Amino acid sequence: MSEKPSGRREPPPPPEPLTPLIDAHTHLDACGATDAAAxxxxxxxxAAVGVQAVVTIADDLESARWVTEAADADERVYAAVALHPTRADALTDEAKTVIERLADHPRVVAIGETGLDYYWPGKLDGCAAPDTQRDAFAWHIELAKRTGKPLMIHNxxxxxxxxxxxxxxxxxETVIFHCFxxxxxxxxxxxxxxxxLSLSGTVSFKNAKALxxxxxxxxxxxxxxxxDAPxxxxxxxxxxxxxxxxxPYTVRALAGLLGRHAADVAQETTSTAARVYGLASCWS
Structure with missing residues (x-):
């Protein structure tokens, strides 16, 4: 659960290309991708602006099935499967069986997003209670260990x-804090x-002082x-x-904050993503 786009604004114009880049965490289904063509x-x-690959993330059981299909549909797409902490109530024995099966898919490169969300309980109808979230988080940690795949945390x-x-x-062995x-x-x-630590567009927000x-x-x-699109x-x-x-907008904002060249940040984060997600043979 993140800050949602209002729907009243036009999509941003394409940025100047910056390559290579890997989007370490996105939600293609929530971006409106309803089929392979989308x-x-x-x-x-x-790709037109330098983003060569993405990892699309599941947050419920239907999404977990969908992201694996999306990864099969386009070689530039990889997937992560889990139940979002706010949906931890849905982690039944049957759901565990499905997620375990999907986690073995060769294009599933992480277990996530899982973790804890203390913002939404009490504000969002149907949001899992903290104790339920903790139990689900522990189960996903064990699954990450069992599969040897990175654990992607929502905090x-x-x-x-x-x-x-x-x-x-x-x-x-490998832990990723998404949208740190x-x-x-x-x-x-x-x-x-x-x-x-994976940084999103929030690093460009002037009021995100601590980040x-x-x-x-x-x-x-x-x-x-x-x-973390959309x-x-x-x-x-x-x-x-x-x-x-x-x-590229986020990477340039981050580079400005760090006083570095955007191209260097792009290259370094791409190399790290390729290593962490096991894509090194594609992006050396």
């Missing part, structure tokens, strides 16, 4: 809770543990970039619908 159209728009207002569960269960939005203290903890202080603390080998469109298009082709 998936290809989205990836073609992304909203739950720094301490997420760290507690990771400590209690034992973190998998915490401050310097959490960033240091994650970096010290060898975990990866913008945290970003320079992330070493190159632990930094990823993502759109959510979190970067400044100055905040509120407009997001899509993978918008990723």
């Amino acid at each position: 998936v290809t159209a989205i990836l073609d728009r992304a 909203r207002d739950a720094d301490d809770g997420v760290l507690d569960v990771l400590a209690a269960e034992g973190a998998p 939005s915490s401050g310097p203290q959490m960033a240091r903890t994650c970096v010290d543990n060898g975990w990866l 913008r202080e945290a970003a320079p603390l992330i070493p190159a080998g632990q930094l990823l970039v993502e759109t 959510f979190l469109t970067p400044h100055p298009f905040r509120g407009a619908p997001n899509e993978p082709y918008c990723l």
Whole structure:
């Protein structure tokens, strides 16, 4: 659950190309991709500005089935499967069986997004309670270990809770904090543990003070970039619908914050994504 586009604004214009890039976390189904042709159209728009591949993420059981089909439909698409923490009530034995089966798909490169969301309970009807989220998070951690695939974490207002569960269960070898939005203290903890932090369009928001202080603390080998499309469109298009082709806007904003060349940030984050997701043979 992220800040949703209002639907009242036009999509951002294509940015100047920046290559190579991998969108480490997006939601192609929520972007309106209803069939293989629509998936290809989205990836073609992304490729035109340098985004060579995307990882599309499941947040419920139907989406978990869909993302694997999308990954089969276009070689530039990879997938991650899990139940979003707010939907943890749906993690029945049957759902576990389905997710376990899908997790073995060769184009599923991560288990996610899972984790804890303490923002939505009490605000969103049907949102899973924190205790239920913790149980589901622990199950997904075990699945990541069993499959040997990275664990992709959704963390909203739950720094301490997420760290507690990771400590209690034992973190998998590779942990990715998607759409990292915490401050310097959490960033240091994650970096010290060898975990990866993926930054979205929020890093371009001037009011994201804690995140913008945290970003320079992330070493190159632990930094990823993502759109989380159709959510979190970067400044100055905040509120407009997001899509993978918008990723260069975020990377340029991040590079400006870091005082670095955007091309260097693009190359480094692509190399890291290729390594983490097991795509190194494609992006060396």
